[in-house]
Amino acid sequence: MNQEDWLDRELREAAPYIDDEGFTARVLQQLPAPRRAHDLLRAAILLGMTLLASGLAYVVSGGGRFISITLERLAALPVLWVFVLALASGLMIAAVGAAAAISQGRAS
Amino acid sequence: MELTDADLVARVLVDDDQHAFGELVRRHQSAVRGLLRQLTRTDVALADDLAQQTFLRAYKNIRSFRGEARFSTWLYRIAYNCFREDARRRKELVGIDEEQLQTQHDPQIANPGLRHDLMRALSLLPLNERSAVLLCCQSGLSHDEAARVLDIPLGTVKTNVLRGREKLKRMLADWGPN
Numbered sequence: 001m002n003q004e005d006w007l008d009r010e011l012r013e014a015a016p017y018i019d020d021e022g023f024t025a026r027v028l029q030q031l032p033a034p035r036r037a038h039d040l041l042r043a044a045i046l047l048g049m050t051l052l053a054s055g056l057a058y059v060v061s062g063g064g065r066f067i068s069i070t071l072e073r074l075a076a077l078p079v080l081w082v083f084v085l086a087l088a089s090g091l092m093i094a095a096v097g098a099a100a101a102i103s104q105g106r107a108s
Numbered sequence: 109m110e111l112t113d114a115d116l117v118a119r120v121l122v123d124d125d126q127h128a129f130g131e132l133v134r135r136h137q138s139a140v141r142g143l144l145r146q147l148t149r150t151d152v153a154l155a156d157d158l159a160q161q162t163f164l165r166a167y168k169n170i171r172s173f174r175g176e177a178r179f180s181t182w183l184y185r186i187a188y189n190c191f192r193e194d195a196r197r198r199k200e201l202v203g204i205d206e207e208q209l210q211t212q213h214d215p216q217i218a219n220p221g222l223r224h225d226l227m228r229a230l231s232l233l234p235l236n237e238r239s240a241v242l243l244c245c246q247s248g249l250s251h252d253e254a255a256r257v258l259d260i261p262l263g264t265v266k267t268n269v270l271r272g273r274e275k276l277k278r279m280l281a282d283w284g285p286n
Contacts (some may be wrong), residue, residue, distance in 0.1 A: 001157045006244070007273060007276060007277060007280070008245055010222065010223075010226055011226070011241070011245045012246060013223075013246075014223055014226050014227060014230075014246070015139075015142045015146075015246050015247075016139040016142075017138050018141050018142055018145075021140075021236075023133075023137050023141070023156065023159070023160075024130055024133045024134045024137060026160060027137075027160055027163045027164065028126060028129070028130050028133070030160065030164055030203070031126055031164070031167055032168075033209050034126060035215060042209060048197070074127075078154075104171075104172060108152050
């Protein structure tokens with residue numbers, strides 16, 4: 001047996017199994033609440049706030065008249081403006097997607 | 109049939125199954141705590157704190173585990189990052205705290221003699237060599253896996269392992285085969 005084998009064996013044997021002794025339980029105690037319950041609560045709050053804001057906007061805007069006015073204005077826009085708006089929206093979405101992909105890559 | 113690490117990770121991802129994560133912790137706690145004990149020069153309390161941080165960080169970032177490497181390798185990387193961040197805070201990345209070495213010891217290292225000398229010799233290695241030797245020779249990672257864990261080039265890992273082993277052999281010459 002050469003010296004390298006001897007050293008490797010000693011190094012491996014110098015790392016005995018460490019008994020759990022409550023370690024796993026301590027880690028689990030510190031985990032955040034399970035996502036499912038948390039997500040349901042968040043979804044309910046978001047839905048409630050969205051409904052409330054929509055109702056408020058409907059009342060304040062005089063029964064939603066602003067929607068038809070906005071649609072009329074959009075329809076009256078020149079084709080070039082519509083194209084620019086669509087392009088800007090697309091670029092913004094692509095930028096957000098790229099940023100999310102980069103942050104995911106860094107996290108891993 | 110026992111579930112694989114990949115199965116357990118999938119359960120955590122899909123159902124946020126904390127029991128599955130608990131099983132992953134149970135499987136890997138010994139290896140992670142062992143590595144951190146060696147990196148912290150057998151400061152058991154600090155190593156266990158860092159191990160807890162490691163698993164909590166793993167849970168929070170489990171979506172970033174893509175299964176390209178073994179789960180244990182991914183954990184080692186998080187553990188090493190936790191250790192490095194803590195060491196930076198404590199400014200202990202270089203130099204040896206001899207007083208700490210004398211006052212603290214791992215209770216699981218009960219064997220005096222060779223084991224004790226090996227632990228001491230390991231703790232005397234510079235961090236870059238110690239971590240490379242621990243990962244490759246003790247934890248059984250390939251050089252490539254160790255390079256990913258330590259976030260350094262493959263050639264540097266090989267050099268650090270070689271230098272670390274040579275130093276260990278010199279320090280433990282009295283114990284080696286004649």
